Amino acid sequence: MNEEKNYRAELTACFGDPVDENPTGVIEEAGYSALGLNYRYLTIRVQKDGLAAAVAGARAMGFKGFNLTIPHKVAVIQYLDELTEAAEIIGAVNTVVNQGGRLIGENTDGKGFLTSLLQNDVNPAGKTVTLLGAGGAARAVSVELALAGASHITIINRSKERGMELAEAVKEKTKAASTYIPWIEGVSIPEETDIIVQCTNIGLFPDVNGKPLIDYSSLTPRMVACDVVFNKPDTLFLQEARARGLKTINGLGMLVNQAVLNFKMWTGMEAPADIMTQALMNEFGI
């Protein structure tokens, strides 16, 4: 063998179920290829009862790290060695990094969202934010916006327990104030809202005709409307908001920014963000 050659690949992955529609591998591999790294990103269907074995396998094979998606973001915590502060507060992990054999859990969903906001010249510091939903994405977004200085976070959620629990967590663990509003059909968005974030899976492929049942006349042009759903990116929620004069931000920026953060954690190198963004745009034909 040529002494300069090293055929050993460094492995990264996404474990979830379903994962067929998850495009993160396209973004990460575009970055690896651009920098000439011998890294791979494998998108792997891991069912609920297979998670322990999958994490043990990743550990045994010395994976650089991996992403978790539905239904593993909370369940994975018991198999990890440590959590970052944000992952601890959020209570969910979407990214694991292998640091010398120790598996560290982080959550880059909210950080990816925050970066996307800032890239669109929207700074959440001192702002009043309203979130639709209280699941994993809503937890990550609300905690990161609160840590970035948002002054008030209102949670509108269908199930009362989940909504109240998230509002309580934000109040207890960050400096932001937080309120829960039950999601009854036609619920109004509080008029003091500066930023509204759609954090449910309404509108997600294949149910692209889904639209959150809120009072759209309560949206005013001074608000900014964001959606975390990225497939398809221009959701009906964003279309309704734009029709009422609101600035809108889709979920693609959040997706690509969390992939950029993961890249740096796994390779230790700055990610070629422009190339990774372009790969995602090509994938969505934008």
Ligand SMILES: NC(=O)c1ccc[n+]([C@@H]2O[C@H](COP(=O)([O-])OP(=O)(O)OC[C@H]3O[C@@H](n4cnc5c(N)ncnc54)[C@H](OP(=O)(O)O)[C@@H]3O)[C@@H](O)[C@H]2O)c1
């Ligand atoms: N852009 C990105 O990078 C990115 C990253 C992460 C996630 N996401 C997207 O975020 C979305 C949510 O993911 P998740 O992990 O937060 O899911 P999750 O933990 O299952 O939470 C789903 C949330 O949606 C609510 N919901 C679902 N259907 C509803 C309906 N018909 N009416 C009202 N509320 C409804 C649920 O309310 P209940 O509590 O009442 O059930 C819950 O609050 C997904 O579409 C995912 O693709 C995007």
